[in-house]
Amino acid sequence: MIIDQQKIDEAVSTIVGYGGQNILNCIQCGACSSVCPGIKAGFPLLCRNLIRHLLNGELEEIIEDSSSWGCQACNRCTEICPRDVRPQEVVFAFRRYQANELAFSTSSVTSQMNLYETGHAVFTDPSALRKQVGLPETTPTSAYDDKAKEEIQTLINNGPMGELGLF
Amino acid sequence: MEKIGLYLGCNIPMKAPDIEQSIRQIMPPLGIEPVDLQGASCCPAWGTAPSFDLNNWCAISSRNITIAEEQEVDIMTGCNSCFGVLSEAKHFLNDPERRKAVNTSLAAINREFKGTSDIYHVAHVLHKKVGLEKIRENLKYSLAGLKIAVQTGCHTLWPSDVYKVKEENPFYPSILRDLCEATGATVPHYSRLESCCGMGGMRSTDMEKSLVLFKDKLMSIKEETDADLVVTTCSSCFLQFDMSQPILKERGLIDFEPIPPLYYTQLLALAMGCDPSQVAAISQIDRSGIIREIQSEKRLIKEVA
Numbered sequence: 001m002i003i004d005q006q007k008i009d010e011a012v013s014t015i016v017g018y019g020g021q022n023i024l025n026c027i028q029c030g031a032c033s034s035v036c037p038g039i040k041a042g043f044p045l046l047c048r049n050l051i052r053h054l055l056n057g058e059l060e061e062i063i064e065d066s067s068s069w070g071c072q073a074c075n076r077c078t079e080i081c082p083r084d085v086r087p088q089e090v091v092f093a094f095r096r097y098q099a100n101e102l103a104f105s106t107s108s109v110t111s112q113m114n115l116y117e118t119g120h121a122v123f124t125d126p127s128a129l130r131k132q133v134g135l136p137e138t139t140p141t142s143a144y145d146d147k148a149k150e151e152i153q154t155l156i157n158n159g160p161m162g163e164l165g166l167f
Numbered sequence: 168m169e170k171i172g173l174y175l176g177c178n179i180p181m182k183a184p185d186i187e188q189s190i191r192q193i194m195p196p197l198g199i200e201p202v203d204l205q206g207a208s209c210c211p212a213w214g215t216a217p218s219f220d221l222n223n224w225c226a227i228s229s230r231n232i233t234i235a236e237e238q239e240v241d242i243m244t245g246c247n248s249c250f251g252v253l254s255e256a257k258h259f260l261n262d263p264e265r266r267k268a269v270n271t272s273l274a275a276i277n278r279e280f281k282g283t284s285d286i287y288h289v290a291h292v293l294h295k296k297v298g299l300e301k302i303r304e305n306l307k308y309s310l311a312g313l314k315i316a317v318q319t320g321c322h323t324l325w326p327s328d329v330y331k332v333k334e335e336n337p338f339y340p341s342i343l344r345d346l347c348e349a350t351g352a353t354v355p356h357y358s359r360l361e362s363c364c365g366m367g368g369m370r371s372t373d374m375e376k377s378l379v380l381f382k383d384k385l386m387s388i389k390e391e392t393d394a395d396l397v398v399t400t401c402s403s404c405f406l407q408f409d410m411s412q413p414i415l416k417e418r419g420l421i422d423f424e425p426i427p428p429l430y431y432t433q434l435l436a437l438a439m440g441c442d443p444s445q446v447a448a449i450s451q452i453d454r455s456g457i458i459r460e461i462q463s464e465k466r467l468i469k470e471v472a
Contacts, residue, residue: 019221037321037363041376070372072363073213073251074321079337086326092217099219107371108214115215119208122177130184134445135191139180140203148206151230151276158272159223161216 007057015054018100020093025083026051032077032087043067047077047087050094063103068095100160109166116167118143119152171292172235172284173201174253176246177209178402182449186402189436189446190245190289196305196439197297201243204234210252214368217252225265226272228256229280233273236284245289245432247401248367251322253286258329288323289432290400291332294342299349307440308466311351315434316394316426317343318384318408320401321363337361343400346431350438355394359387366407381411382420389423396457397428405430409450427454437461 015023032047033039039046045053045067053062068091077087098104111121119142127137142148156162179186194201210228211217217224232253235242244250260266260280270279287295293302323330324337334340338361344354363369365380385408388394399405405428412425429437429447436446443458 037365037380038369040363041365041369041373041380043369043373043376066372069214069218070369070376072321072367072369073217073248074363075251075325076321078326079324088326095218096220104218105372108218111212111214115209115211120177120181121209121212121215122181124181126181126184129182129449130180132444133185133188133448135184135188139175140205140207141175141180142206142208145206148208151206151278152208152227154276155223155226155230155272156216158275159216159226160220161223164219 001056004057007059008055011054011057011059014059014097015090015093018093018096020090022085023051023054023090025085026055027083028052029082031080031082032085035076035080037072037074037076038067038070041070043070046071046091051085051087051090054090054094059097063098063101066105068098069105069108071095100164102164112161112166116153116156119149168195168198168200169296170200170202170240171243171287172204172238172240174204174207174231174235174242174244174249176244176249176402177212178406179245183402183405183430185446185448186245186405186430186433189430189432189441192441192446193432193436193439197293197301199292199297202238202240204231204242207231207234210249212248213252214371221259222265222268222272225256225259225269228253229260229269230273230276230278232257232284233278233280236281241285241287243287243289243292245402245430247288247320247322248403250286250288254329254331257282257286285331287331288400290323290342290346293346295332299345302346302349302435306350306438306468308438308462309351309468310438310461310466313352313396313460314392314394315347315352315354315396315398316357316388316392317347317354317360318364318397318399318401318404319343319361320399320404323400324361343398343431347398347434350434355392357387357391359384364404364407366403370407378411378414381407382415385412385415385421388426394426397426398431398434399428400431402430409452413451425452427452427457429454434461
């Protein structure tokens with residue numbers, strides 16, 4: 001492949017901007033990948049390999065890969081990294097780049113809508129189950145609290161998710 | 168009695184309110200009074216705001232934390248993901264620049280993050296604040312002779328530098344083992360003790376990959392411990408053990424009956440004599456056998472005169 005310094009700079013600054021601040025510390029030792037459940041399950045672009053692609057200046061080339069969405073956010077990688085890369089932050093920074101380019105699976109739209117409308121990413125009417133176990137049918141959470149819902153919507157509207165026009 | 172804010176999250180109050188009920192019932196006799204965090208929202212889950220913007224994540228998390236700060240209580244949650252998300256957000260807010268930016272967002276809803284409330288998992292409250300001795304004193308039934316495989320889950324373990332309570336070795340966790348042993352049960356080690364169950368973002372992105380990981384873990388439990396039940400302190404792991412064993416069974420990928428799963432506070436509530444129809448009532452896998460066994464008359468602990 002052709003190494004293009006401009007592309008490398010662009011990829012690094014994009015990742016740093018989205019929260020992967022320590023990406024340049026990486027020495028490609030692979031400790032992160034050795035403990036990553038996502039890699040074990042067969043997602044190709046996580047931890048060391050994702051960082052390698054990014055440090056080669058690839059960004060658009062891998063935007064459609066869904067591996068980052070298979071990251072469990074478990075942070076085993078962060079714990080074990082000898083160079084304080086905090087690889088999960090790099091994976092999430094890449095995921096944020098994808099999300100802000102609207103390159104994410106439609107299946108995750110439901111949880112965004114739920115969060116916006118009820119304050120809960122997972123929302124199902126809980127009344128029957130709660131009644132069954134002797135709890136009040138509604139939860140003391142944002143789902144049944146209009147002021148709380150307004151607050152959540154204000155925070156989302158004022159952030160990049162609001163600007164993307166998802167809601 | 169120490170008051171602590173009960174942060175519910177999503178899965179526990181919506182899908183598994185019997186876990187919520189078990190937490191609410193066991194805490195007061197153990198000296199902890201859970202108080203509601205009125206209007207708390209999703210933590211927010213990894214697949215939502217954290218996947219779009221770091222500061223927006225911190226704003227939604229810190230809004231939840233301010234509800235506890237107003238009541239001058241710490242936060243206790245039963246959901247590992249919530250524990251991880253809130254703890255990490257609080258860690259990010261140690262950065263003065265970020266805290267300033269997030270407080271600017273919060274000002275629009277008349278809130279300010281101060282950082283005065285700590286984040287605990289239910290397991291931490293039981294292990295560190297209540298203590299094993301007090302748990303033993305409150306048992307009605309002894310679980311001696313029962314074999315438990317423990318599943319701690321990822322988000323109380325790593326990254327250890329953001330958590331208020333840490334395991335001595337997060338790759339060899341022992342808090343849940345101690346808590347289970349306090350009931351009298353045996354907790355054998357198995358080689359995939361700290362491995363991921365495959366729930367979470369992985370399951371919603373690719374269920375087949377998730378099931379491969381889950382089966383690997385399940386086989387290690389079955390072959391190495393032959394446990395009577397799986398006990399977890401992660402509500403997501405609980406759902407994976409409850410939903411995915413029947414799938415593997417139906418596909419003929421396992422040749423044994425699903426191992427009944429319980430969330431730890433359900434196990435403790437049963438051992439303390441709580442009503443199973445309130446504290447352990449919702450599951451796909453039939454748990455009636457193990458619940459009857461736990462609350463059988465032969466296990467009653469004689470009161471010392």
